Amino acid sequence: MSLRPDLAIIAANVAAGSRVLDVGCGDGALMAALRDTRQVDARGLELDAGDVAAAVGRGLSVVQGDADTDLADYPDNSFDYAILSQTLQTTRHPDLVLENLLRIGKHAFVSFPNFAHWRVRASLLFGGRMPVTRLLPIAWYATPNIHHVTVDDFRALVQERGIGIEGSWFLSGDQSCGSAMANLFAEHAVFLLRR
Incomplete structure (x- = not known):
């Protein structure tokens, strides 16, 4: 099974044998790939009960939880990597979630869709409406995206937070x-951060 492109970038850059927390892990595709190809000890946190069941069905250690509230329960420096893929824009307090990721x-x-991509801008400029695209396929009123972040x-x-960027991919x-x-041409961004 091939990974989504942003997940493939993350998988290629996680050190073998690491301890990983995948926040918003979905059905566990990244965790399974890391376990199977990099011998990573992967744990997951996922809001959707159906995705939790799918991940557990893959033999993964995933609990149901909310990034906005449940990350506070994890001890400092308990993982080598904390991963938040395509989830930052759906959290209520992305800045606090980011702080918790770097504490844990x-x-x-962190990967996210870039809402400043030229197609998004063109849709707003020429159509006057929020775009529905291949990568943002849900209408504005039904999307889980509540913060429209740009690169x-x-x-x-x-x-602003004094966080170091170790790597970035677009x-x-x-x-x-x-x-x-x-900021103009990337549809998605992936950042590797360190305090």
């Missing part, structure tokens, strides 16, 4: 794109 893990991977917004937040569709104009 020595490193944090530049995220960079500003981590700089995707247009399923292909890598450069970082120079990522």
Whole structure:
């Protein structure tokens, strides 16, 4: 089974044998790949009960929980990596979730859709409506996305909080794109962070 492109980037950059917490792990696809190919001790936290059941069915250690409230229960530095993939924009307090990720893990991977991508801008400019695209397929009134973060917004937040960026990857569709104009041309961003 092939991973979504942002998950493939994360999987390729997690050190073998690490302890990982995947927050918003969905059905556990990334955790299973890390377990099977990198011998990672992976744990998961997922809000959706159906996804928790699917992940547990894969033999993964996943509990049902909410990133906004349940990360506070994890001890400091209990994981090598805390991962938040395509979930930051759905949390009520993304800044606090980010702080908790970096408290829990020595490193944090964060990936998110870039709401400043040129197609999103064009949809608003020429159509006057929130876009529905292949990567943002749900209408504005039904989307779980409550914070519309951009690459530049995220960079500003981590700089403001004194968080170091160890790596960054940008995707247009399923292909890598450069970082120079990522705020305009990247549909998705992946950051590796460290305190």
